[in-house]
Amino acid sequence: MARKASIVDKETKEIRRMILETSYNAQAGHMPSAMSIVEIVYTIYKDIREEDVFILSKGHGCLALYSVFAKMGIIPKEELNTFCKYDSRLGGHPHSGKMKEIYSSSGSLGHGLPMAVGVALAKKISNCPGRVFCLIGDGESNEGTIWESFLLANNLNLDNLVCLVDDNNSQIRSLPMEAIEKKIEQFGWSVETCNGHDQEEIKLKLKKQDNPLCLVCKTTKGKGFRSMEDNMFAWHHGPPSNDQLKILLKELEDA
Amino acid sequence: MRKRLAENLISLAEKDDKLVVLIGDISHYLLKEFEERYPDRFYNTGICEQSMVSMAAGLASQGFRPVVHTIAPFCVERAFEQIKIDLCYQNLDVTIVSVGSSFDYAHLGCTHHCYEDISILRSLPNIDLFIPGNSDEFTSLMFSSWSNGRPKYFKLSKDEHTQETKVKPYECQVLNMGKAATALFVTGHLLQEVMKIPNIKNYTLVYSPTIEPLSRSTEDLIAEVVRTHSKIVTIEENSTIGAFGDKINDIAMNYNHSILNKKIGIPRLFCDNYGTANDHRQALGLTWLEIEKKL
Numbered sequence: 007m008a009r010k011a012s013i014v015d016k017e018t019k020e021i022r023r024m025i026l027e028t029s030y031n032a033q034a035g036h037m038p039s040a041m042s043i044v045e046i047v048y049t050i051y052k053d054i055r056e057e058d059v060f061i062l063s064k065g066h067g068c069l070a071l072y073s074v075f076a077k078m079g080i081i082p083k084e085e086l087n088t089f090c091k092y093d094s095r096l097g098g099h100p101h102s103g104k105m106k107e108i109y110s111s112s113g114s115l116g117h118g119l120p121m122a123v124g125v126a127l128a129k130k131i132s133n134c135p136g137r138v139f140c141l142i143g144d145g146e147s148n149e150g151t152i153w154e155s156f157l158l159a160n161n162l163n164l165d166n167l168v169c170l171v172d173d174n175n176s177q178i179r180s181l182p183m184e185a186i187e188k189k190i191e192q193f194g195w196s197v198e199t200c201n202g203h204d205q206e207e208i209k210l211k212l213k214k215q216d217n218p219l220c221l222v223c224k225t226t227k228g229k230g231f232r233s234m235e236d237n238m239f240a241w242h243h244g245p246p247s248n249d250q251l252k253i254l255l256k257e258l259e260d261a
Numbered sequence: 262m263r264k265r266l267a268e269n270l271i272s273l274a275e276k277d278d279k280l281v282v283l284i285g286d287i288s289h290y291l292l293k294e295f296e297e298r299y300p301d302r303f304y305n306t307g308i309c310e311q312s313m314v315s316m317a318a319g320l321a322s323q324g325f326r327p328v329v330h331t332i333a334p335f336c337v338e339r340a341f342e343q344i345k346i347d348l349c350y351q352n353l354d355v356t357i358v359s360v361g362s363s364f365d366y367a368h369l370g371c372t373h374h375c376y377e378d379i380s381i382l383r384s385l386p387n388i389d390l391f392i393p394g395n396s397d398e399f400t401s402l403m404f405s406s407w408s409n410g411r412p413k414y415f416k417l418s419k420d421e422h423t424q425e426t427k428v429k430p431y432e433c434q435v436l437n438m439g440k441a442a443t444a445l446f447v448t449g450h451l452l453q454e455v456m457k458i459p460n461i462k463n464y465t466l467v468y469s470p471t472i473e474p475l476s477r478s479t480e481d482l483i484a485e486v487v488r489t490h491s492k493i494v495t496i497e498e499n500s501t502i503g504a505f506g507d508k509i510n511d512i513a514m515n516y517n518h519s520i521l522n523k524k525i526g527i528p529r530l531f532c533d534n535y536g537t538a539n540d541h542r543q544a545l546g547l548t549w550l551e552i553e554k555k556l
Binding site: 101102103109110111113114116117120121122123124125126127128129131132134150151154155157158161162 | 281301302304306307309311312313315316317318319320321322323324325327342343346347350351352
């Protein structure tokens with residue numbers, strides 16, 4: 007499990023601030039799930055090439071995706087204020103029909119990885135360069151399609167496919183996925199583990215692959231905020247009140 | 262029609278290098294020639310229909326036009342959410358071709374029956390639904406709708422009618438204008454049974470292998486037939502809830518025409534006997550003798 011630590015990196019601090027304020031303004035959003043994937047999504051998008059594809063299979067973490075978009079200038083920062091509004095491009099779960107930077111619609115779990123298998127296969131058939139990144143959650147790996155996809159990707163030798171697991175222990179209360187690395191390895195994938203809040207380590211572990219690669223990112227749900235880290239289930243999809251927002255922003259500033 | 266699928270796929274693949282076939286571990290021998298000619302465009306994805314449909318979506322998102330093929334209950338009912346979200350919501354050009362229509366696999370029991378496929382798929386936007394009545398219709402509909410950019414579903418039955426039809430996707434065909442006050446609307450191979458009715462020429466007969474969507478002019482035509490006849494009988498080998506019969510009802514209501522529709526099809530029950538498809542047709546009254554009694 008990732009150690010609890012405050013966020014000192016200025017850029018990811020800013021992304022977290024955007025997540026907080028966006029969730030407060032809309033009174034919606036799965037904040038702790040977004041906080042646990044900030045570094046993963048930011049690392050991927052900083053290096054993503056035209057020919058690469060990123061699928062956020064755990065669509066409820068989309069506040070992180072949108073905030074990374076705002077940070078990188080893919081969308082104007084003000085657009086975050088439209089989050090979850092009727093005619094917004096930024097819904098409570100992402101939809102590919104809204105903007106080309108969203109590669110796949112997600113929200114119901116277990117769809118993104120098999121779709122990523124199809125994308126990676128398409129690149130193989132047409133001899134196209136580029137890698138396909140798919141981010142799933144440890145809870146999402148309860149879904150059978152995740153394991154079907156591990157089986158299929160290995161069978162199809164998809165060495166251009168990377169599955170990132172946001173291993174934030176969100177499933178400890180129901181069906182825990184213990185030793186997920188060993189299980190995935192049994193499906194013939196190369197498996198690496200990293201601190202999912204360390205951008206340099208994520209980047210290093212993603213540098214090369216000869217097989218379908220799974221990077222198990224050890225993360226903390228609600229990362230950066232003690233109250234969320236300690237009460238992740240209470241916060242799962244609860245937006246902050248005005249008083250809570252002030253406390254959380256101060257915690258972020260003081261870190 | 263299953264044999265024609267193999268021929269159609271080869272013909273289409275000759276012209277379209279974006280065609281990719283995904284099968285759910287059925288029809289291996291049938292598609293052997295395709296596999297030999299296009300090994301990099303043929304994938305037996307095993308018995309994981311939900312992932313197969315999602316994979317097809319991934320392929321389509323990169324410009325391929327996948328054809329997904331397996332038995333109806335598994336590719337429609339089991340993978341319904343994948344069809345809804347990965348295909349329809351994202352409007353991707355994936356063609357699903359099922360076999361095991363309704364109770365074609367009668368002897369295998371209800372797990373292998375699928376009379377509700379059209380009903381549940383009709384509730385989804387962005388998917389074209391076809392029930393070809395014979396192999397030639399299947400070829401015509403598949404070729405005409407190919408690469409239209411949308412999800413498509415073809416329900417292939419084991420039985421075929423032998424009538425001469427000229428079908429076009431999204432349109433119906435008026436096979437006969439009769440003098441009787443009753444008009445018959447038919448889809449699929451049951452046209453063969455209907456044509457056995459001795460005085461069929463007395464009835465107006467409309468045939469439609471497309472269930473959704475129908476063109477505006479086709480809906481105009483159907484509405485006019487409803488308006489000018491006092492009784493409508495819809496005949497299909499699908500559930501009577503939500504499929505072709507209800508499509509005709511919906512058109513009539515959208516045009517503010519009152520409709521008295523006797524829906525002939527499969528009622529809301531599990532056909533939990535075995536035997537053959539014909540046994541079930543006999544039991545459910547899907548024969549010309551029983552249909553005639555209801556006109």
